[in-house]
Amino acid sequence: MVKLLIEAFLLAMRQLRIKKVRTLLILLGISVGVAAVVGVTSLGEGIRVNAVEEIQKSHDLTLIEVSPGLSNGNIILITESKVRAVRESGSVVAPYVKDAYVTSNKTYFEVNGISAEYMDAKNLQLETGMWFKEGTYQIVLGSDVGEKFSKIEGAEIGNSIDATIRLYGEEGRAIDKDITFIIAGRLKPTGTDTDTDDQAFIDINVARELTGKDVYDGIMVKLDKSSQAPGARTAIEKLGLTCYSAQDEIDSVNKIMNGVTLVLAFFSGISLIVGGLMIINTMIVSVYERTHEIGITKAIGASEPDIIRMFLSECIIIGVLGGILGDLLGIIFSFLIDRVGRPMLIAQLGIGDFEHLTVINIQILVAGFLISLVISVIAGIYPAWRGAKLDPVKALRQL
């Protein structure tokens, strides 16, 4: 059986060799289409990989930020019991509160009430000064806030800062509360974590006392490995709380880039229709030229499926060769995009340098190969069917 199949392909191969030029042209037609798809997809994939790598470089994938959840219009607050439940999921679990203060010069700044676990989870690094002492109004400034304060307020380490927080009483009445913070230290700029750079930090117990809050505004959850993130997230989300991590950004980049790549690949794939039509045309001509031969073949015992197989084997060979050739051309194409496009992009956009603009992976190549095969076979169905349905008497009369 297998031997007969191999022989069918050998016979088909001979037919293709007989019409060398035609076969070569079809192969070129289909493989250019495949190459376009492979090249464009490798560009999309390259941009995606670069973006994801960029996110991974600047974000800690072992960190999950938990915030209050929302279910059926009800806010699910982060209570002590929720914090206890979350502790099951991470190695470092740091609840915190967050409030907005304004200085007498109307400079707004965000103050996080944090614990030592928070510093650990976010890996906060002092640049100068020291950390606040627990139970005091000492404050540590993020690098941007520190700069702002020294410029606008003229406040340096050791100086005090007068600030006001607006609280809301029983009937929604605003109560302004004045506090004097003492600047204890300043953090190193993180460069990537703009949130931290824009915040100031005080002792969590002091912060809660100032506002009288009995719940938390968020929890930082630090994991040992990023592979634990999905499991931890589902566990925390089961509690009704909302999670955010860099994975969200990666996911949305993946989603967008997959969409973009699909659209680009689709339009570049239109050239494949031309390749398909070339195959249909060539096969119809081939059936026409071989009419007499098909008549004889039927008389000596070929069934209709035999004739269909005969022509489809030719198409399969074209599909396989076209796929391989298309993949090779696609690799060259993608290499050219990388060579030409990368310096241009770096120069034009001034974005940081990245190693490759295009990425070829086995999935892209397999997809390119399969596209060629599927198109070739589909294009062969109608001509093959026409050949099979030829009336042998008419076919034999034609020379």
Add this chain to the structure above:
Amino acid sequence: MYMVETRGLGKYYTFGSGNQVVALNDVNLAVASGEFVSIMGPSGSGKSTLLNIVGCLDKPSSGDVYIDDEKIDYGNAGSLVKLHRQTMGFVFQGFNLISTMNALENVWYPMYFNKIPKSERKERAEELLESVGLRDRALHLPSELSGGEQQRVSIARALANNPRLILADEPTGNIDSKTGGKIIDLMKKLNKEQGITFIVTTHDMVMANNADRVITITDGEIID
């Protein structure tokens, strides 16, 4: 028991205008197993049509054909293919070898569709070429063979699947009488030695003289 029998066989072509061409009309023919029958008649009398219908390449408009006393079901493609593969072989008038295959391949091609393994096929094809005296031309393409040689290859091919019936449509039509004589001798020999039934259409009197029986057909009807 007959090898081939036709009962009330008719073939009509009707055109849009209502005109009708009668290619065959009420043909009743019985060919015994082992018989060598020659069908003669003027051009357009329906010889090829009759042969094609008996050979399951064409369908009758009316009537039935029996092979080995079994009615041919023209609607059943599978049974027709089976007849081609097991019971009958064809020889056509000139240029009926596959031009891209050499003599040997042309001879094993019917066995290929019969799913016979390659080595066995090749061996038998060589034997068959030997028997028609063309063993040394096995690797030649049809275009490198003379008309008579091509026709001998055709006969070898017709024998490939060991048929009991060979249908030949003007096998000597395109060749000179001397070469034609050799073809006739070859067919007669196969008929005598292997008992293969032959139905041969021809314009050739030599062929007719060699037949067990000559059937004459005019305007689609058999005349005795």
